[in-house]
Amino acid sequence: MSESMLQEAVGRLKESGVRITPQRHAVLEYLINSEIHPTADDIYKALEGKFPNMSVATVYNNLRVFREIGLIRELTYGDASSRFDYNTSNHYHIICTTCGKIVDFHYPTLDEVESLAEQVTGFEVSHHRMEIYGTCADCKTKH
Amino acid sequence: MSESMLQEAVGRLKESGVRITPQRHAVLEYLINSEIHPTADDIYKALEGKFPNMSVATVYNNLRVFREIGLIRELTYGDASSRFDYNTSNHYHIICTTCGKIVDFHYPTLDEVESLAEQVTGFEVSHHRMEIYGTCADCKTKH
DNA sequence: ACACTAATTATAAGAATTATAATGTAATAA
DNA sequence: TTATTACATTATAATTCTTATAATTAGTGT
Numbered sequence: 184m185s186e187s188m189l190q191e192a193v194g195r196l197k198e199s200g201v202r203i204t205p206q207r208h209a210v211l212e213y214l215i216n217s218e219i220h221p222t223a224d225d226i227y228k229a230l231e232g233k234f235p236n237m238s239v240a241t242v243y244n245n246l247r248v249f250r251e252i253g254l255i256r257e258l259t260y261g262d263a264s265s266r267f268d269y270n271t272s273n274h275y276h277i278i279c280t281t282c283g284k285i286v287d288f289h290y291p292t293l294d295e296v297e298s299l300a301e302q303v304t305g306f307e308v309s310h311h312r313m314e315i316y317g318t319c320a321d322c323k324t325k326h
Numbered sequence: 327m328s329e330s331m332l333q334e335a336v337g338r339l340k341e342s343g344v345r346i347t348p349q350r351h352a353v354l355e356y357l358i359n360s361e362i363h364p365t366a367d368d369i370y371k372a373l374e375g376k377f378p379n380m381s382v383a384t385v386y387n388n389l390r391v392f393r394e395i396g397l398i399r400e401l402t403y404g405d406a407s408s409r410f411d412y413n414t415s416n417h418y419h420i421i422c423t424t425c426g427k428i429v430d431f432h433y434p435t436l437d438e439v440e441s442l443a444e445q446v447t448g449f450e451v452s453h454h455r456m457e458i459y460g461t462c463a464d465c466k467t468k469h
Numbered sequence: 470a471c472a473c474t475a476a477t478t479a480t481a482a483g484a485a486t487t488a489t490a491a492t493g494t495a496a497t498a499a
Numbered sequence: 500t501t502a503t504t505a506c507a508t509t510a511t512a513a514t515t516c517t518t519a520t521a522a523t524t525a526g527t528g529t
Contacts, residue, residue: 202495204507223485238509243486245507259402263517264485275439277447288443293436293456296418300431300458304420308460313436315443317451345526347476366516381478386517388476406486407516 188215188269192254199252206230206237210245214255220266220276220285258312279319288315331358331414335397342395349373349380353388357398363409363419363428401428403457422462431458 192211193203201207209230219225227242246267249255258266260278266285268276277288297308335354336346344350352373362368370385389410392398401409403421409428411419420431440451 202506204495206508236509238511239485240487240510241508247487275443277443277449277451279449280452286447286449288447290439290442293439296433296436296456297458299433300418300420301460304429304431305463306420306422306429306458306460307466308420308458309423310460311456311458313439313454313456315440315449315451315454317444317449317453320448323450343475345475347526349477379478381480382516383479383518384477390518 192269195252195254196248201248201252206234206241207245207248209233210242211249211254214249214267214269217269220258220268222264222266224264226267256312258314260314275313275315277315277317279322280316281318281322284319284321286319331412338395338397339391344391344395349377349384350388350391352376353385354392354397357392357410357412360412363401363411365407365409367407369410418456418458420458420460422465423459424461424465427462427464429462 189212192215193208196203196207196211210226213226213229214221217225221229223239223242223246226246227237227239230237230242246255246257250257250267254270256268256270258268258276260266275288275290277286278284279286293311293313297311300306301308332355335358336351339346339350339354353369356369356372357364360368364372366382366385366389369389370380370382373380373385389398389400393400393410397413399411399413401411401419403409416435418431418433420429421427422429436454436456440454443449444451
């Protein structure tokens with residue numbers, strides 16, 4: 184499953200003329216297998232066992248490459264640092280404002296909002312983002 | 327129009343026990359009259375003529391106060407710095423990925439997404455955010 | 470006007486991200 | 500296979516945005 188996603192992602196990198204280095208491969212693999220929508224620092228910490236000499240700049244450089252190709256999305260919240268999400272099927276996120284947990288939430292894409300926005304504003308729409316905020320079940324019971 | 331909005335906002339501050347200082351008043355007034363969804367630095371620069379000694383910390387402090395009371399919303403995009411938007415009626419934003427322009431886009435609130443998310447995830451939903459991305463008419467013609 | 474308390478200022482500190490220069494290494498072709 | 504070349508990585512410094520601190524200033528209610 185995630186193995187084939189990794190293969191496809193590597194293929195897209197090669198098509199774009201991007202070299203597959205061990206560090207780059209590891210960052211990509213971590214993103215695909217991660218369920219936590221990691222920050223750059225999460226990735227850095229997770230891989231420092233395997234790559235003790237890896238620089239944090241390498242993580243950022245690779246995240247930028249992946250984002251420019253469209254393999255991943257960068258999510259910015261009110262919090263300090265960006266989070267990164269491997270681009271799979273269309274889904275939205277629901278975020279716990281107490282503990283910060285991010286859960287995937289499958290919902291049909293809001294196409295009609297996009298098309299109405301195009302008509303009203305004259306923009307050519309490329310995509311949208313939506314997140315829902317609230318308190319998760321765990322945090323609710325703790326009160 | 328904006329004058330009455332300003333009066334109402336000042337009233338809400340007083341109700342909350344927040345003092346009305348000249349700097350605070352100026353930041354609030356600027357936010358209400360601004361159409362550009364300014365950054366903290368935008369506000370700082372716009373007011374430094376009137377308040378040459380004002381500290382940038384004052385801008386941030388006041389933005390935090392306004393946000394905690396609910397007078398304004400903080401918008402975080404992929405860009406470096408947060409933008410601030412005076413809370414009027416419910417609306418969404420459409421953002422030009424070329425020039426960064428942000429335009430208000432009026433659309434009914436997506437209540438049904440929130441309620442479905444509650445059922446599916448077990449969260450207690452407080453709010454959501456949605457933005458649409460694309461290319462504005464100006465930037466389109468420049469290509 | 471006084472006293473109380475919050476707000477402002479100036480500055481430093483912190484954190485996230487990007488830039489730079491030297492070194493290393495993957496891909497390509499001789 | 501080896502040499503070459505261009506890109507990637509590393510280590511570090513610099514930048515930018517935001518928050519914290521301490522001293523001073525100034526609203527607000529009495």
